[in-house]
Amino acid sequence: MAEKKLVEAITSMSEDFAQWYTDVVKKAELIDYSNVKGCMVIKPAGYAIWENIQKRLDERFKAVGVENVYMPMFIPESLLQKEKDHVEGFAPEAAWVTYGGSSPLQERMCVRPTSETLFCDFYKGDIQSYRDLPKVYNQWCSVVRWEKETRPFLRSREFLWQEGHTAHATADEAEERTEQMLNVYADFCEEVLAIPVVKGRKTEKEKFAGAEATYTIEALMHDGKALQSGTSHNFGDGFAKAFGIQFTDKDNQLKYVYQTSWGMSTRIIGAIIMVHGDDSGLVLPPEIAPTQVMIIPIQQKKEGVLDKAYELRDRLKNFRVKVDDSDKSPGWKFSEQEMRGIPMRVEIGPKDIEAGKCVICRRDTREKIEVELEKLEETVAGLITKIQADMLDRARKHLEEHTYTATCREEFEKIFSQKTGFVKAMWCGDRSCEEEIKENMGVSSRCMPFNQECLSDTCVYCGKSAKKMVYWGKAY
């Protein structure tokens, strides 16, 4: 966190975290509010981040055999209704199309809130033999959920995401794929976004509508609230039975397929903001930053300064680098670079040129480093790696320092009344108990982590015998 706030336009985190978030989103020019309620205009700076996320995630998908497709954006009502739990889960927030031009439709269609039903309908006709399996498809698209309260990136009525949908011959294979994709997300978050996550399984109450099991990665924001950052669902053969997706196996028996789905959305940009940002604005990990280095000329109208800046840019062509040659003052440009979260800037002015040096300033620590011009490339390369690693370390430290343990109800309630973060505690496994915790304490189960520990023998809330260790927290 920044010690000193240099830009007045951004509310400090400690004063009002929600306002800070909005200020950062606006000042970094990631989005603009649109006149369409609950929808946002993603501006170049924001969309470029999403493009990098797409690129880096998509290459990881391809490496594990995923193929991209595109499905219709409309779902006829009858199709949506085929799986009972699924309809109940999504109908309340569906947007309906009832007219085509001026004539009413014979059957209304919803704008996809998610595409399980479309993939199932397609797979039903496309899969006949075990030779057609597995299907490992993904689509990049937008979906619509009629949210009542919206916030940039975290919750909007339309958002961008990818949704993977697979079909397999066996339950084991489906389970394997579910876990594999969760790991792809977790690795992506840590290695590319520098966001450490807790991997685990959702409780029955929190799982996806229609799923047999939902796995999740949970990240912890700066204010101690949790953000579900990616999910992977194992559907078993539930959807296959509802939609009649059958294939003839090697033994000439007709069988139902086993399915999975998994997704990550633009919401993850909210996580980047709230995990790494500080009081001066956005802080982007170099791996995902659309611009990694901003070169800022000082006294740029002096002979040779701009030329030198362009020369440095050309030397750094292996990185994503730009020169801010606008007619603003240097101080303005510094602030601008910081609000936008550009990982480092290179300051170059007459004094530097004379001394054969430049000044590099890291965005994450604001440390200023004097660098010999001959060593520019290697210094920048080193800093990119260093900043990325340091950001992950700091985020991990924050996660660890805000993860508490409770073994009795009194302790459990005390922690949440005083602090925000994750609380690890044992749970009996009863839905009613979980609901009571939500009701009385305002915290939900985030996940049952894969790394289980036995903290005690009894449920932290009701005292019955404990079945699972759960991460609890307030969530976005």
Place this chain on the structure above:
RNA sequence: CGGGGUGUGGCUCAGGUGGUAGAGCGCUACUUUAGGGAAGUAGAGGCCGCAAGUUCAAGUCUUGUCACUCCGACCA
């Protein structure tokens, strides 16, 4: 879906008891500046969210309506 708040230049807002529209910032041009949001001069920009009503006269009063926003419940 329940509760609160706000609508006046691009943005943030000021406009007691009704009298015909203002400031700061931003924007445009020029000049001087330049190592942490520089300064001067000159400009451009508003049927005051919308619709009725009261009145000689409505940004201001009445009613309705729409939009946005915040806090809860529901959700990625």
